[in-house]
Amino acid sequence: xxxxxxxxxxxxxxxxxxxxxxxxxIKVGVLATLEGTYTVLGEDGVRGLKTALAVMGTKxxxxxxxxxxxxxxxxxxxAVRGARKLVEQDKVDLVIGxxxxxxxxxxxxxxxxxxxxxxxxxxxxxxETTYVTPSENFFRFNTDGSQWSxxxxxxxxxxxxxKSVATIGEDYSFIYTQxxxxxxxxxxxxxxxxxxxxxxxxxKDFGSIIASLPDDVDAIYxxxxxxxxxxxxxxxxxxxxxxxxxxxxxMVDGTVLNSxxxxxxxxxxxxxxxxxxxxxxxxxxxxxxxxxxxxFPPDQRFPSPSLLGTGYYNATTAAMTCLNTIEGDLSxxxxxxxxxxxxxxxDAPNGKITLDSNRQAIGTNFVTEVVELDDGTxxxxxxxxxxxxxxxxxxxxxxxxxIGLPSRDVPACKASx
Amino acid sequence: xxxxxxxxxxxxxxxLRIEGVSMRLFIERNPVxxxxxxxxxxxxxWMIFAIWPEWLIDAIGRKKIFLNALFNGVTLGAxxxxxxxxxxxxxxxxxxxxxxxxxxxxxxxxxxxxxxEWSGYWLLAFPVTFVVVGxxxxxxxxxxxxxxxxxxxxxxxxTIGISIVMADLMLWGWGGDFYNxxxxxxxxxxxxxxxVTGVKRSxxxxxYMKYPIVRLVILAAAIVIGVAMWLILNRTQIGMLIxxxxxxRDMLSATGARIQLVFIGVFAFGAxxxxxxxxxxxxxxxxxxxxxxxxxxxxxxxxxxxxMGSISGAALGALLVGLAEQFGSVYFPTYAxxxxxxxxxxxxxxxxxxxxxxx
Numbered sequence: 001x002x003x004x005x006x007x008x009x010x011x012x013x014x015x016x017x018x019x020x021x022x023x024x025x026i027k028v029g030v031l032a033t034l035e036g037t038y039t040v041l042g043e044d045g046v047r048g049l050k051t052a053l054a055v056m057g058t059k060x061x062x063x064x065x066x067x068x069x070x071x072x073x074x075x076x077x078x079a080v081r082g083a084r085k086l087v088e089q090d091k092v093d094l095v096i097g098x099x100x101x102x103x104x105x106x107x108x109x110x111x112x113x114x115x116x117x118x119x120x121x122x123x124x125x126x127x128e129t130t131y132v133t134p135s136e137n138f139f140r141f142n143t144d145g146s147q148w149s150x151x152x153x154x155x156x157x158x159x160x161x162x163k164s165v166a167t168i169g170e171d172y173s174f175i176y177t178q179x180x181x182x183x184x185x186x187x188x189x190x191x192x193x194x195x196x197x198x199x200x201x202x203x204k205d206f207g208s209i210i211a212s213l214p215d216d217v218d219a220i221y222x223x224x225x226x227x228x229x230x231x232x233x234x235x236x237x238x239x240x241x242x243x244x245x246x247x248x249x250x251m252v253d254g255t256v257l258n259s260x261x262x263x264x265x266x267x268x269x270x271x272x273x274x275x276x277x278x279x280x281x282x283x284x285x286x287x288x289x290x291x292x293x294x295x296f297p298p299d300q301r302f303p304s305p306s307l308l309g310t311g312y313y314n315a316t317t318a319a320m321t322c323l324n325t326i327e328g329d330l331s332x333x334x335x336x337x338x339x340x341x342x343x344x345x346x347d348a349p350n351g352k353i354t355l356d357s358n359r360q361a362i363g364t365n366f367v368t369e370v371v372e373l374d375d376g377t378x379x380x381x382x383x384x385x386x387x388x389x390x391x392x393x394x395x396x397x398x399x400x401x402x403i404g405l406p407s408r409d410v411p412a413c414k415a416s417x
Numbered sequence: 418x419x420x421x422x423x424x425x426x427x428x429x430x431x432x433l434r435i436e437g438v439s440m441r442l443f444i445e446r447n448p449v450x451x452x453x454x455x456x457x458x459x460x461x462x463w464m465i466f467a468i469w470p471e472w473l474i475d476a477i478g479r480k481k482i483f484l485n486a487l488f489n490g491v492t493l494g495a496x497x498x499x500x501x502x503x504x505x506x507x508x509x510x511x512x513x514x515x516x517x518x519x520x521x522x523x524x525x526x527x528x529x530x531x532x533x534e535w536s537g538y539w540l541l542a543f544p545v546t547f548v549v550v551g552x553x554x555x556x557x558x559x560x561x562x563x564x565x566x567x568x569x570x571x572x573x574x575x576t577i578g579i580s581i582v583m584a585d586l587m588l589w590g591w592g593g594d595f596y597n598x599x600x601x602x603x604x605x606x607x608x609x610x611x612x613v614t615g616v617k618r619s620x621x622x623x624x625y626m627k628y629p630i631v632r633l634v635i636l637a638a639a640i641v642i643g644v645a646m647w648l649i650l651n652r653t654q655i656g657m658l659i660x661x662x663x664x665x666r667d668m669l670s671a672t673g674a675r676i677q678l679v680f681i682g683v684f685a686f687g688a689x690x691x692x693x694x695x696x697x698x699x700x701x702x703x704x705x706x707x708x709x710x711x712x713x714x715x716x717x718x719x720x721x722x723x724x725m726g727s728i729s730g731a732a733l734g735a736l737l738v739g740l741a742e743q744f745g746s747v748y749f750p751t752y753a754x755x756x757x758x759x760x761x762x763x764x765x766x767x768x769x770x771x772x773x774x775x776x
Binding site: 034035036037039040042043073171197198199200202203204205207208209210211212226227230231234235237238239240256258259260261262263300 | 743
């Protein structure tokens with residue numbers, strides 16, 4: 001009896017699986033870090049994507065959107081494995097993702113082998129992803145890590161008066177890119193970067209690293225994210241650390257500011273920069289925050305979206321806008337769809353976004369400072385806005401290329417580049 | 418007589434009890450090695466207490482960094498020991514590799530957070546976690562392991578399955594957020610120690626090392642637990658039962674000992690210890706998804722290095738792994754991750770049964 005029942009169920013399942021392939025659906029694969037150090041970041045990325053669908057609806061160009069979410073763990077090979085599953089097994093039409101820097105580089109390379117599928121970056125922010133050997137079918141509607149640093153170097157040098165800084169960061173492409181953006185601007189302003197410490201992604205015990213931080217610098221730049229950031233802050237407080245801090249974009253993001261426990265309080269007053277400012281009073285931004293809050297009950301989201309949520313929101317909005325423009329017609333090998341994406345001027349909640357010839361975003365950047373609200377939660381207060389930040393940070397391409405690609409000790413700290 | 422013992426498989430326990438004698442034997446047999454080891458220890462002691470001369474600072478950096486790496490390595494080792502000792506005890510007695518051990522650690526962390534949050538007492542988190550996770554251990558032993566006694570492969574697969582299910586349940590219950598268990602205020606911040614890290618250039622005053630109190634407390638607690646475990650195992654009747662069970666299970670049950678009860682007790686204790694370690698880990702690190710796998714891996718490395726089933730081996734292995742991680746992170750950051758596994762490879766190559774393990 002039980003066997004019969006099981007057979008029936010599996011047969012039905014098989015039958016049901018067949019017609020799903022029908023052409024009235026567009027399959028969207030999503031890559032997000034739903035495991036490992038960046039779990040909470042990936043979760044908010046998915047929330048951003050769902051917010052976009054809640055705002056714009058799930059039917060675009062006359063076709064239903066079918067989501068397939070695939071988890072990764074911030075490592076390049078997990079991203080490629082996830083993408084292969086989505087593209088080769090589930091036969092998705094487009095992929096939104098990935099989240100983390102080195103994943104992005106791996107997916108760019110993979111996308112070249114799958115010209116029939118369009119890839120729209122989630123929020124990964126390594127420079128190389130779109131700057132070196134860009135891929136025809138890989139689009140990035142978020143600015144990269146060094147663009148996210150725009151304005152921070154000048155702010156901490158001129159306004160905060162920090163003349164010498166040591167950096168500590170996770171040892172991978174996105175943080176290299178962030179430090180790249182910070183160092184070029186800070187050193188050009190006249191500052192000095194004395195030490196650069198690198199720790200593996202997923203480091204839990206920072207005790208010895210904290211001890212080796214120099215104590216004769218004005219401030220310490222923290223290029224950490226997720227669980228690593230919280231661990232660092234916790235152990236830094238326990239070790240009695242009292243240096244001034246400067247935050248990388250994901251160091252002071254909602255994902256860290258909303259962690260449980262007191263560790264995050266070490267960040268109050270920390271200057272930072274990134275592609276959004278939580279307290280911006282722009283009506284579009286406020287409307288987006290409201291949409292995010294309406295889409296999820298308070299205990300299943302952050303008080304306001306993190307930059308990762310915003311990244312996935314923008315990527316999804318861009319994709320859906322273009323699906324509507326081309327009326328869901330992907331039959332020409334995505335030619336019209338990609339043409340639309342390339343020329344799209346995205347009126348995003350965090351400022352206008354356009355793509356350059358490498359399909360890389362040119363957008364707005366925000367310098368912020370962490371403040372404590374009356375109810376005890378932490379948020380990023382807007383300090384200043386930089387508009388139209390491009391990937392070469394306003395330098396001409398030759399000068400930018402001469403600096404070299406971001407790595408552990410590139411760029412060198414120089415007064416001019 | 419001695420020769421008889423040597424060929425017998427109980428030599429390990431026997432030698433443990435006459436450590437003093439064996440140390441003298443070792444010195445008599447290997448005078449050169451003994452001298453080298455003695456010199457190394459003396460140098461280490463000198464490095465810890467002396468004010469470093471310039472050439473040493475030029476060679477390997479400031480003393481503050483070295484001392485911190487040493488202390489952090491030892492305290493991290495203490496945490497690894499708490500997790501791995503339960504793992505190794507369970508393996509030693511029941512020969513089952515409990516791959517859900519990391520999940521017990523993580524669950525302990527979450528429960529500890531909740532208890533500390535609700536009650537406001539950090540210390541209360543420890544007994545509650547121990548009891549709850551220990552009870553879960555009993556359930557696992559009664560409903561899972563007893564059903565498949567002696568079937569290694571099945572146990573391994575089932576425990577992997579349990580760990581995946583538990584990880585997802587915990588992700589469902591607590592989400593992907595990072596949880597920090599706040600220690601009480603008297604444990605927060607650093608304290609002055611009597612270790613000198615240098616001399617102030619301007620005044621000539623000695624600079625003493627500051628060290629987080631909470632880590633010292635964790636270290637002390639791990640030592641107390643470790644010593645207590647050793648005493649129970651070697652000085653009490655229950656310990657005798659357990660040791661006999663480790664050596665020959667069938668023989669012990671043939672003598673009428675209620676071996677299933679011993680199994681349940683040991684499993685509960687090992688699981689409870691993993692839970693307590695979760696509270697400790699949540700206090701000076703974070704509780705978050707993925708920690709279960711990390712600590713399972715750490716425990717596996719620790720017991721492989723130290724020797725499966727040996728408590729002193731777990732202590733030694735945990736210390737080595739902790740020190741390797743911390744010294745690696747400061748002195749060769751690029752290869753820090755590899756260092757732990759390098760130790761494992763070396764041990765496997767030259768002493769496959771582990772440093773303290775019995776062949």
